[in-house]
Amino acid sequence: MTRPKLQPFLRPKHIDQIPCGTCFNAGHLVDANAGWRTDTPVLDQSLCTGCLQCYLLCPEGVIFRAESGLLIDYDFCKGCGICAHECKAKAITMRKGGL
Amino acid sequence: MRTSSRSTTEGSPALPPVTAKNLNPSEFFYGHKGCAGCGGSVAVRLALKVLGERTFTAVPAGCMSAVGFIYPQLAFGSNAIISTFPGTASMLSGIAAGARALGLDDCHVVGFAGDGGTADIGIQALSGAIDRHDHIIYICYDNEAYMNTGVQKSGLTPFGARTSTTPAGQQVRGTLTQKKNMFEIVAAHGIDYAATASVGYPQDYLKKIIHAKSVAGTSYIHVFAPCPTGWGAASDISIELAKEVVDCGLWYLAEFEDLKFRLNRNPKEFTSIENYLGKQARFRHLLPEDFQAIAAQRDQHWQRIRRTWA
Amino acid sequence: MTHAHKAFASGNEAVAMGVRLARPHVIAAYPITPQTTVVERLAEMVEDGSLRCEYLHVESEHSALSAAMGASAVGARTFTATSSQGLLYMVECLHYASGGRFPIVMMNANRALALPWNIYNDQRDSLSQLDSGWIQIYVEDAQEALDMIIQAYAIAEHPRVLTPVMVNLDGFVLTHTYELVDVPSQQSVDEFLPPFQTSNKMDLDAPTNMGFTATPADYMEFKYQQHRAMVDAAEVIVNTDRAFGTNFGRNYGGLVDSYRSGDAEFILLTLGSVTGTARVVVDQLRAEGHRVGLVKIRYMRPFPARELAALTRRAKAVGVLEKNISPGYEGTVFTNVNSALAQAGSSPLVLNFVAGLGGRDIAKADIARMFEQLAAGAENPPDERVIFVTLQVAVAPEALVRYADEGL
Numbered sequence: 110m111t112r113p114k115l116q117p118f119l120r121p122k123h124i125d126q127i128p129c130g131t132c133f134n135a136g137h138l139v140d141a142n143a144g145w146r147t148d149t150p151v152l153d154q155s156l157c158t159g160c161l162q163c164y165l166l167c168p169e170g171v172i173f174r175a176e177s178g179l180l181i182d183y184d185f186c187k188g189c190g191i192c193a194h195e196c197k198a199k200a201i202t203m204r205k206g207g208l
Numbered sequence: 209m210r211t212s213s214r215s216t217t218e219g220s221p222a223l224p225p226v227t228a229k230n231l232n233p234s235e236f237f238y239g240h241k242g243c244a245g246c247g248g249s250v251a252v253r254l255a256l257k258v259l260g261e262r263t264f265t266a267v268p269a270g271c272m273s274a275v276g277f278i279y280p281q282l283a284f285g286s287n288a289i290i291s292t293f294p295g296t297a298s299m300l301s302g303i304a305a306g307a308r309a310l311g312l313d314d315c316h317v318v319g320f321a322g323d324g325g326t327a328d329i330g331i332q333a334l335s336g337a338i339d340r341h342d343h344i345i346y347i348c349y350d351n352e353a354y355m356n357t358g359v360q361k362s363g364l365t366p367f368g369a370r371t372s373t374t375p376a377g378q379q380v381r382g383t384l385t386q387k388k389n390m391f392e393i394v395a396a397h398g399i400d401y402a403a404t405a406s407v408g409y410p411q412d413y414l415k416k417i418i419h420a421k422s423v424a425g426t427s428y429i430h431v432f433a434p435c436p437t438g439w440g441a442a443s444d445i446s447i448e449l450a451k452e453v454v455d456c457g458l459w460y461l462a463e464f465e466d467l468k469f470r471l472n473r474n475p476k477e478f479t480s481i482e483n484y485l486g487k488q489a490r491f492r493h494l495l496p497e498d499f500q501a502i503a504a505q506r507d508q509h510w511q512r513i514r515r516t517w518a
Numbered sequence: 519m520t521h522a523h524k525a526f527a528s529g530n531e532a533v534a535m536g537v538r539l540a541r542p543h544v545i546a547a548y549p550i551t552p553q554t555t556v557v558e559r560l561a562e563m564v565e566d567g568s569l570r571c572e573y574l575h576v577e578s579e580h581s582a583l584s585a586a587m588g589a590s591a592v593g594a595r596t597f598t599a600t601s602s603q604g605l606l607y608m609v610e611c612l613h614y615a616s617g618g619r620f621p622i623v624m625m626n627a628n629r630a631l632a633l634p635w636n637i638y639n640d641q642r643d644s645l646s647q648l649d650s651g652w653i654q655i656y657v658e659d660a661q662e663a664l665d666m667i668i669q670a671y672a673i674a675e676h677p678r679v680l681t682p683v684m685v686n687l688d689g690f691v692l693t694h695t696y697e698l699v700d701v702p703s704q705q706s707v708d709e710f711l712p713p714f715q716t717s718n719k720m721d722l723d724a725p726t727n728m729g730f731t732a733t734p735a736d737y738m739e740f741k742y743q744q745h746r747a748m749v750d751a752a753e754v755i756v757n758t759d760r761a762f763g764t765n766f767g768r769n770y771g772g773l774v775d776s777y778r779s780g781d782a783e784f785i786l787l788t789l790g791s792v793t794g795t796a797r798v799v800v801d802q803l804r805a806e807g808h809r810v811g812l813v814k815i816r817y818m819r820p821f822p823a824r825e826l827a828a829l830t831r832r833a834k835a836v837g838v839l840e841k842n843i844s845p846g847y848e849g850t851v852f853t854n855v856n857s858a859l860a861q862a863g864s865s866p867l868v869l870n871f872v873a874g875l876g877g878r879d880i881a882k883a884d885i886a887r888m889f890e891q892l893a894a895g896a897e898n899p900p901d902e903r904v905i906f907v908t909l910q911v912a913v914a915p916e917a918l919v920r921y922a923d924e925g926l
Contacts, residue, residue: 111285112235118280124746127739128279130619130680131732132718135725136285138239145244161228165410166447168242168249170235189244189436190444203444262722264592277730287720289591290729292610295584298576302544302588302596303720305572309543309594315722333584336577 112170113138115184142169146188149208154178156200163192163201183208226414232257240283241275245443247433247450248272248349250407252320255347258417261286262315264303268330269293270322271356271435272349296321297333300344308343316421318345323364324354327388334428338397341425345417348390348428351435359438363388366458367505368498369490371438376493386505391430395464400425402464406432408450412461412472432459440489449487455479457506462517469517481506520568522703529692532660532699533599533625533685534559536667538569539707540623543594543714546574546582550604551637552689553627557599579604583611583622590620591728593719595671598622601689602629602643609647615682616651617744618729619718621674622682623667624652628790628841629689630876638877639689640841641789645818645850651744653683653751654818656790661699663687665768668707672758675714679751681744688791688841690877702766710765752820773822775814776829778804782811784892785830786837786871787855789815792880796839799885810889821854827862835867835892839885841874848904867895873907884908 113136121127152163152172157179164172164179171182172192193201224230236256242249248271256263265288267273273290276283291299296319304317321330326348337344353371354360361371365383370376374383394402401423405413413431420427432453434446441449453459456479461472482499485491494502520539527535533556537545545564547557563569572589576582579600586596600608605626615622626644630636644654653673657663663685670683687693720726732740756772763769775793778800779785788796793814803810813829815822830836836859840851847853852870859868871888874880884907891905906913 112238113283113285115239121739124739124743127736127743129743130718130728131279131617131730131740132619132726132728133279133282133730135282135287135727136236136238137280137282137727140239140281142239142241165228165231165254166250166407168244168246168253168446169240170238170253173235174233185239187244189246189446190442191245191447194444195447261725264720266588274731277727279730279732279736282727282730284727285725287722287725288727289588289720290731291588292580292584292614294580295611298581298584299588299591301574301576301581302546302585302590303592304588305544305574305585306589306592306594306596309572309589310592312592312722332577333581336581339577340575 115139115141141184142187143184143207146186146207148188148190148203148205149183150181150186150188150190150192150201151204152179152181153200156198158198160197162195166191166195226258226418227411231414232260234285236285237276238283238285239281241278241281242271243437243443245436245446247407247435247446248322248351251347251349251413251431251433254410254414255318255320255417256286258414259316259318259421263287264307264315264317265289266291266296266299266303266319268296268321268325270325271351272320274356293325294329295333296325296330297337297344297346300346301337301340301342304343316345317343318347320347320349322355323348323350323352324362327363327390334394335397338394338399338426338428341400343425345420345427345429348430349433350430351433351438353438355435355438364390368494368502370493371490381493381495381498391462391464394428395469398467399428399464402428404430404460404462406450406454406459406461408432408447408452408454409461416463438490441487445487449484452479452484456481456484457510458484460513462513471513471517474514474518478506520701520704522706523701525699525701526696527660527699528555528694528696529660529663529687530555530694531559532664533667533687534563535701536664537597538563539702539704540668540671540711541595542571542597544572544574544586544589544596546576546585546596546598548576548579548582548600548604550579550601552629552693553599553601553625555693556625579607580611583608583615583624586622587611587615587618587620590622591720593714593716595714596622597624599625601627602631605643605647606631609650612647612650612652617740619680619744619747620682621680623670623674624682624684625667626684626686627689627693628686636876637689639691640875640877641686642842644684644686645840645842648819648850651681651748652819653681653748654686655683655816656686656818657692658791658793658814659692660697661768662770663692664699664701665762665766668711669758669762672711673751673754675716676754679747679754680716680718681747681751686790692791706765710762748820755817770816773817773820774825774829775816777812777814779811779813779829781809783809783834784837784889784896785810785833786812786839786885786888787815787826787851788812788839789818789851792839792874795880795882796885799882799889802882803886803889808889815851818851818854821858823858823861826855826858827864830859830866831864833866834896835869837869837871837888837892839871839873839888843872843875852904867899868903869895870904871907872904878908
């Protein structure tokens, strides 16, 4: 399973380092979206039934499967609340604050 | 006559359907700057997971390109290019032709254009691509207005909706025109495959993308994609709205293939239109007579499609 | 496989033959007079199997260039062709292609722009798009047209250039007139023009994102890079022409071609097919003892500023003959020439001869008259430097109805 990861961005210092003709590496992320959140989803694994609807319906794709269960990439979660709203098991709650 | 070099086993009845469990776990649309709760993002993200690594994507000027390609933040994990606003379908045609000429086998060419980029400024190029049976998948994510530029009316803005260019006031109560019937317009071209979908029915959407992968010609998928920002709705109900619009009959799930229409879902009863519209500030100004008009339009439409598609 | 041979071909047919030899992967075709025979011949070549490529019947010129960009973006060599209204319909894509650094080659049949409607030759279509970032070539005859299609790919695809190239042919007067051309062998072209390789593309093995946004923090650097590539292209252009001469026995002088201008007192600068007529007039006037010459401007972008300044340094007067006017001011070629001469500190008198608009004929006598006006102007510089040639109506102020200063 791969997804683009945050990486440091080295600003070009010479014109030859500017990408030619607007072509650059796919999946190049230098900036997290965490600062957008006003509320943060928190998943209670004990209530999770593993239906994966939260993973499926997240507009950001930040919910992912790990061995320990479902995890949330808080670097890129915007706190929209769709996961909490759609979870039939009520395993996700939105906590106030960006955590 | 060109034939597809692509395997057609995917989407054949022998394979199990794609679900959240067996969907490609990689993310190909990640770290973008879309609004929280963006329905369009769900549509793009899921389609790219179905299509996989060997995909060329074109996205016109609009929401998905504006949020996904701001150097140095590039959110598409597979090959992707921004096209001109009118030129999504023509750029896709060129990509497909170039890939074929270069002998690039077993890859997908897909475009994601908004309602404005499809039904208005992009319709000429789309028409040409379908006419040529170019081997592309064209996905229209329909958030019912020119959202990226500030919620202006498009050809797919529904009757009654308030937009920044169809304000709702004392004299005129929002949009006075109906959504352009894009599904039937592409069908009238004799397109190889067309479907309507919604992010509120994700399993149905996934199934249609898988089917489009196997089509040796042009596919068009029109996916309903709520926009909390432009619609004045809470960010956590985007999927709920996308389901309700189908349940109340203002949108429909259908397919067109082999020159025949197929209604996928034919509700015996519709849920409340007022309930669906009432959750969105863009409809808050509507009067009872407007709800009646909208219901009557819905009923007339369903009478026709039940008679001919079901 | 084509062997070297001679053919009796129109300018358009020569272009089609050059395209076939260049082995494009994708051709996007939309018809417009007087380009139509280019895309028709190419369709026949695809049908008979002598040209193996993807041929897209697109539904507009905007789509033609958009499709060419899509193909180029996956690493395919592409070709399209247009004229006048079609060129203008794709203007958004012209800038997109040059900023995106797609090495597309496009033939443009120079034709007048509506309004009024006019399908005959002038150069306002391409000259109005000098700022679009394309390399622009103006060819004189069918042989040069064929040869420049091949050179255009070599120049466009050069890693230091990566800039689209527009090859301009005068509509009807060159696109539809016939001459004997030498058609090189496919093998010799394959040796001269290698297959297209680039890293500026989407790649299934190394995915990229293309056509992205650059914020105010970055955009200027991209534009400088694009500008710089076009400036550096001048050297590639000269080297390519020289190498073409070595391989095929024909070269064209690089950015400009001068004819009897070395000791000329009066020099005419020309673009495109009218150069052929002007050469004859130069010979006639020389035979009468006048020291005249011409310089054919082959490339309008990159602009041969230094070459023109050097070639006109000792002239008493220089005429810029162009089938173009920027309404309200002067011809664009004239503007470009004056800037070059001013920057070089050069100061012959420069006159602008605006001729040939909408297909108006330019006769030898008209050109001879231009040299007379240069000679007269060198003695008594006229106030008005922009001269519309061969107007058929009186335009003197006395003919106009004027309102009196007082009263009305």
